[in-house]
Amino acid sequence: MVSLSSYLQRILNLSTHFPFTLDTRWEQPDTLSIPDFHLKNWLLDTSSLTERLQSHCRQFRVQLLGQAVAPLLANEKCQMQGVPCEVREVLLCAEDQPWVFARSLLPVSLVLEGMQELAHLGEQSLGKVLFNRSDCVREPFEITRIPVGHNLLQMLQLDSRHDLWGRRSRFRYRHWHMMVAEIFLPGSPAYKQFGG
Numbered sequence: 001m002v003s004l005s006s007y008l009q010r011i012l013n014l015s016t017h018f019p020f021t022l023d024t025r026w027e028q029p030d031t032l033s034i035p036d037f038h039l040k041n042w043l044l045d046t047s048s049l050t051e052r053l054q055s056h057c058r059q060f061r062v063q064l065l066g067q068a069v070a071p072l073l074a075n076e077k078c079q080m081q082g083v084p085c086e087v088r089e090v091l092l093c094a095e096d097q098p099w100v101f102a103r104s105l106l107p108v109s110l111v112l113e114g115m116q117e118l119a120h121l122g123e124q125s126l127g128k129v130l131f132n133r134s135d136c137v138r139e140p141f142e143i144t145r146i147p148v149g150h151n152l153l154q155m156l157q158l159d160s161r162h163d164l165w166g167r168r169s170r171f172r173y174r175h176w177h178m179m180v181a182e183i184f185l186p187g188s189p190a191y192k193q194f195g196g
C-alpha cells in the first residue's frame with residue numbers, strides 16, 4: 001500500500017496537472033449494468049459521501065488538488081448553462097489511500113455572492129457545507145464507467161484491475177446549480193474487493 005504522503009508528493013508535485021478534468025460519458029443509472037448491488041448502493045446513495053467514507057476509516061482527509069476558475073468540458077457546460085465556474089478537484093483519502101477523486105463545478109457568482117464559504121473551503125469537505133443547508137436540493141444522479149487505462153488513472157498515477165465507477169449530480173441552491181462528480185478509486189469501499 002503506497003504511503004499517502006509519498007503518493008501525494010508525486011501527485012502534488014504535478015501542479016501543472018490541475019485541473020485533471022474528467023472526460024467521460026455520463027448515463028442515466030438504468031442504462032448501464034452496474035456489476036453488483038453493493039456498488040450500486042454506493043453509486044446511488046444520496047447521503048453525504050464524506051460521512052459514509054468516514055464511517056469506514058479512522059483517518060479521513062480531503063486533499064485539495066486545486067480550486068480555480070477553469071474551462072469546462074462540453075458535457076459540463078450544458079449542465080452548468082454556460083456560466084463561468086470555479087473548478088474544485090480533491091482526493092478524499094482514508095488512512096494511506098486515495099478513495100475518491102471528486103471534481104466540483106461552482107458558479108463564480110455563487111462563490112462571490114451566494115455562498116461565500118465556498119471561496120475558502122480549502123481542505124474542509126464541500127459536503128459539510130452542502131448537507132448542512134436545507135435549501136440545497138440534490139438532483140438525480142448520472143453515472144459513469146471509467147475503463148482501465150483511462151487517462152484519469154494515468155494522471156492520478158493509479159493502477160486498477162477493474163473498471164472504475166462514478167456518479168455526478170447537481171445541487172440546486174436558489175437560482176444556482178453546482179455540480180459534484182465523484183469517481184470511486186480502486187481502494188475505495190464501494191468495490192466489494194475492499195479489504196476493510
Ligand SMILES: C=C(O[C@@H]1C=C(C(=O)O)C=C[C@H]1O)C(=O)O
Nearest residue numbers: 048049050090102124125126127
Ligand atoms: C458532496 C460531498 O462532498 C464531498 C467533498 C468534496 C470536496 O470537498 O470537494 C467533493 C465531493 C464530495 O465527495 C459529500 O460529502 O457527499
